[in-house]
Amino acid sequence: MTHNAVEVRGLRKRYGEVTAVDGLDLTIRRGEVFGLLGPNGAGKSTTVEILQGHRARDGGEVSVLGADPATAGRAWRSRVGIVWQDESAPAELTVRETVAHFARYYPAPRDPEAVISLVGLEAKRDQRVKALSGGQRRRLDVALGVIGGPELLLLDEPTTGFDPAARRQFWELIRLLAAEGTTIVLTTHYLEEAEALADRLAVIKRGRVVAEGEPGELRARFGTGATVEWTGPDGAPRRVRTATPTRTVTELAARTGGEVPGLRVTRPTLEDVYLRLTGQVTDADDGGGDDGGGAGGAPRTEESR
Ligand SMILES: Nc1ncnc2c1ncn2[C@@H]1O[C@H](COP(=O)(O)OP(=O)(O)OP(=O)(O)O)[C@@H](O)[C@H]1O
16 A cells, blocks of 8 residues: 555556657655646656546556556546546536536535535536636536545646636635645646646656656756856846856956946746756756856856756
């Protein structure tokens, strides 16, 4: 019996010639919110579909709530909540009818009215599904994902197409569910979403995990150093990446005899770390190292990587 909600070792999946998942390892603890990040085609949806038991794997070991999703039965299924990318709740039913209808599929469902309130659809409870906005529809999808009272909730890009306010409201909902003890796994392309929600996250590239940890830990591990920018004596912008920004600024200040024009010191964001980890930005793109100096140019810097 494992205390982890999800354990994946050496997972493999091919579609014909395409290797979608290529030896993926993942450990997701009970009670945590876990984010899966990665560029288009990295293998996130395939992985989530395998965890749901909706896609067969070609190799590796998978345990979800202590069972293998490939062979787990109905009782296991009722413990796992799923929010599909394209949910198709019956359009003619009202919100209340839809949630009550889905509740009947589960042995111990949550109270439909409470779930409608939880996802913030009280005001729309008697509205037909077809009359809901995209964001409201997505909330209904989440309501259907949690109506069975799942221990684990799997969400594939839940906030795609949300406006910023709807996204914030959705985050609150995820936090609420997490506070109630639900383990949550979500894929997202929004770095700020991963940072806001995830206790831990994994960055996937070409079907493998290239980094895993707490958002702050990943930033600290892979995003060391800082970028110092200023305006050179010729008026042109200068930029260096350095592990010792204070020293760089002190040297610059000594050189300019006081205020450094246009000075800006920035630390890498999670997005910077992510783009480097997935190879979508290189150090060179990112102003890494000595930029060549020029008149009154860059002070000597220590490379951070
Ligand atoms: N049903 C399928 N048949 C054939 N190839 C597929 C199928 N589903 C996914 N693939 C391929 O497998 C790879 C991984 O796809 P997957 O959808 O898992 O990635 P993803 O990380 O979820 O991408 P996105 O961020 O674009 O949703 C891609 O190259 C994709 O084209």
